[in-house]
Amino acid sequence: MGSAGAGKSRRMPREVRERQMMDAAVATFGQRGYRAASMDEIAELAGVSKPLVYLYLNSKEELFTACIRREADALLAAVRAGVVERGIAPDQQLWAGLTAFFAHTAEHPDAWSVLYRQARTHGERFADEVAGMREELVSFVTGLLREAARATPTSAEPADLGDRDVVGVAQALVGAAEALAGWANETPDVTAREAASTLMNFAWTGLGGLMDGERWSAGNSAVVRR
Amino acid sequence: MGSAGAGKSRRMPREVRERQMMDAAVATFGQRGYRAASMDEIAELAGVSKPLVYLYLNSKEELFTACIRREADALLAAVRAGVVERGIAPDQQLWAGLTAFFAHTAEHPDAWSVLYRQARTHGERFADEVAGMREELVSFVTGLLREAARATPTSAEPADLGDRDVVGVAQALVGAAEALAGWANETPDVTAREAASTLMNFAWTGLGGLMDGERWSAGNSAVVRR
Numbered sequence: 001m002g003s004a005g006a007g008k009s010r011r012m013p014r015e016v017r018e019r020q021m022m023d024a025a026v027a028t029f030g031q032r033g034y035r036a037a038s039m040d041e042i043a044e045l046a047g048v049s050k051p052l053v054y055l056y057l058n059s060k061e062e063l064f065t066a067c068i069r070r071e072a073d074a075l076l077a078a079v080r081a082g083v084v085e086r087g088i089a090p091d092q093q094l095w096a097g098l099t100a101f102f103a104h105t106a107e108h109p110d111a112w113s114v115l116y117r118q119a120r121t122h123g124e125r126f127a128d129e130v131a132g133m134r135e136e137l138v139s140f141v142t143g144l145l146r147e148a149a150r151a152t153p154t155s156a157e158p159a160d161l162g163d164r165d166v167v168g169v170a171q172a173l174v175g176a177a178e179a180l181a182g183w184a185n186e187t188p189d190v191t192a193r194e195a196a197s198t199l200m201n202f203a204w205t206g207l208g209g210l211m212d213g214e215r216w217s218a219g220n221s222a223v224v225r226r
Numbered sequence: 227m228g229s230a231g232a233g234k235s236r237r238m239p240r241e242v243r244e245r246q247m248m249d250a251a252v253a254t255f256g257q258r259g260y261r262a263a264s265m266d267e268i269a270e271l272a273g274v275s276k277p278l279v280y281l282y283l284n285s286k287e288e289l290f291t292a293c294i295r296r297e298a299d300a301l302l303a304a305v306r307a308g309v310v311e312r313g314i315a316p317d318q319q320l321w322a323g324l325t326a327f328f329a330h331t332a333e334h335p336d337a338w339s340v341l342y343r344q345a346r347t348h349g350e351r352f353a354d355e356v357a358g359m360r361e362e363l364v365s366f367v368t369g370l371l372r373e374a375a376r377a378t379p380t381s382a383e384p385a386d387l388g389d390r391d392v393v394g395v396a397q398a399l400v401g402a403a404e405a406l407a408g409w410a411n412e413t414p415d416v417t418a419r420e421a422a423s424t425l426m427n428f429a430w431t432g433l434g435g436l437m438d439g440e441r442w443s444a445g446n447s448a449v450v451r452r
Contacts, residue, residue, distance in 0.1 A: 033350070090437060120346055121353045124259070127346075149437060164416070168406060168424035169436070175405025176398035183397045190390070198394035206432025208442070210395070211316060211374060216434070 018056050021046045025057075026067050030110025034064060034118045034126075061125075068119045068126060071111040072133035078104040079137065083144065090148035091204055091216065097144070098177065098196040098203075105181040106192035112185055116178060134174065141170040173203060244282050247272045251283075252293050256336025260290060260344045260352075287351075294345045294352060297337040298359035304330040305363065309370065316374035317430055317442065323370070324403065324422040324429075331407040332418035338411055342404060360400065367396040399429060 024046035028037045039060055043050040057063040082100020083093050105112045115133070119126040145166045176199055184195035204216045250272035254263045265286055269276040283289040308326020309319050331338045341359070345352040371392045402425055410421035430442045 035350075091434060094433065121348075121350055124261075124347055145433075164420075165424055165427075168409065168416075168421065169428050169433070171405045171409045172402035172425055172428050176402040179397045179401025179404075180394060183394065190394075194390075195394065198391055199398055201391075202395050202398050202429075202432070204432050204434045206428070206430050206435055207320065207371075207395070208317060208430045209432055209435070 014056070017046075017048065017052075021048060021053055021056060021063075022067055022070060025063050026071060026114055027110045029064060029067060029118055030113035034122045039063075064114075064119075064122075064126065065129060067114055068129045071108070071115050072129065074108070074111065075101075075104055075115065076133060076136055076140070080140065090144075090151065093144060093148065094204065095196075095200055095216075097141075098200055099193070101177055102181060102184065102192035102196040102199075105185060106195075109185050112181060116182060138167070138170045138174050141173055142167050145170055176203065240282070243272075243274065243278075247274065247279055247282060247289075248293055248296060251289050252297060252340055253336045255290060255293060255344055256339035260348045265289075290340075290345075290348075290352065291355060293340055294355045297334070297341050298355065300334070300337065301327075301330055301341065302359060302362055302366070306366065316370075316377065319370060319374065320430065321422075321426055321442075323367075324426055325419070327403055328407060328410065328418040328422040328425075331411060332421075335411050338407060342408060364393070364396045364400050367399055368393050371396055402429065 021042065025037075025042045028042045028045060032041070037060075039050055039053055042063070043053045046053070053063070057066060079097055079100050083097045085093075085096070088096075115130055119130045149166065180195045180199050184190040184192060201210060201216050205214045247268065251263075251268045254268045254271060258267070263286075265276050265279055268289070269279045272279070279289070283292060305323055305326050309323045311319075311322070314322075341356055345356045375392065406421045406425050410416040410418060427436060427442050431440045
């Protein structure tokens with residue numbers, strides 16, 4: 001950026017500039033990897049000077065931590081927003097959540113790489129940040145499953161799906177979603193919708209149903225037996 | 227170890243000594259973490275001198291890599307051995323595989339920590355080793371699912387469960403198993419059998435079935451509708 005641009009950007013609020021730096025940092029960390037990414041590149045991509053990046057975000061470590069937190073919050077917010085409608089059928093709720101999750105990870109591949117590759121690979125401090133997000137995701141899914149189990153008329157005995165079972169299923173569901181998001185983002189031509197649909201069929205219908213030719217259908221909110 | 231012990235151990239074959247060092251290394255890396263673990267501790271626990279550890283395994287990095295490879299092979303072998311029986315019903319095969327996986331990760335918590343925590347957290351070189359194991363696991367599960375889909379009499383059209391669907395479901399299943407193993411190993415009182423059973427019910431019956439009170443039962447290889 002020339003001095004004219006610098007003069008102009010000096011009038012930007014700190015918030016806007018910081019967001020630009022973070023956007024540049026997420027793109028750089030996601031594409032080049034945490035270790036290979038340099039503060040020079042990030043500053044250049046953000047169109048600011050390197051000292052300004054340090055002034056705002058202190059160090060590469062703190063900048064990376066800030067990126068992890070921002071992207072974790074964004075992913076959690078996207079999933080929460082996806083299932084905001086209460087009172088809909090549990091399968092529709094799951095479908096809404098999965099669609100939101102896979103749409104977000106597909107639309108933000110750099111953020112996904114920061115959260116699920118880079119943050120987990122470069123030390124416990126960063127991995128702990130992601131583990132925190134994961135716990136929030138599991139506890140959100142646990143809450144939804146609990147509600148769904150209560151709302152299902154046939155479950156006269158709510159103890160049937162025990163408290164620990166519900167947490168276990170939530171863990172399994174989040175683990176499956178993470179694995180599929182990685183697969184979808186790293187396999188050419190696998191769309192977010194396809195990944196969401198594969199997991200929906202698996203999670204809702206089960207392998208037993210899949211083997212019998214059952215499929216979950218978004219249209220009629222019921223399992224289709226072919 | 228005193229000099230008498232050292233004299234005795236000098237007659238041990240290299241293979242045996244190397245195994246002792248690796249056992250000590252897996253325990254130390256698993257319990258203390260890769261970074262905190264010292265070669266001194268590992269040598270002491272193995273009852274050998276530190277120079278001997280370096281002579282056999284070169285460096286902390288190479289020792290850690292050797293541990294990852296050994297434990298990845300052991301986990302894969304355990305799962306393969308678990309489903310060695312061909313021709314049994316797909317649900318029984320899945321149950322056998324899950325039981326083998328969770329029994330192995332529960333019986334070898336240090337190895338599990340090396341593979342799923344330490345190796346993933348301390349640099350891309352180690353993470354790549356684990357990614358390789360994961361790929362093998364996914365491709366093994368993919369093969370089983372393909373066989374099962376072919377063997378199921380109702381699937382007149384094998385295209386029903388497409389090639390990519392099968393890979394996606396295998397990814398989901400492995401991701402779910404990894405997440406549940408972590409949860410089981412880090413949550414007091416969650417047994418391997420409980421984790422295997424939670425995943426079996428979820429994976430076979432699906433959430434739709436679970437909500438309706440269905441459970442998979444090992445005894446009669448059929449879904450029990452309560």
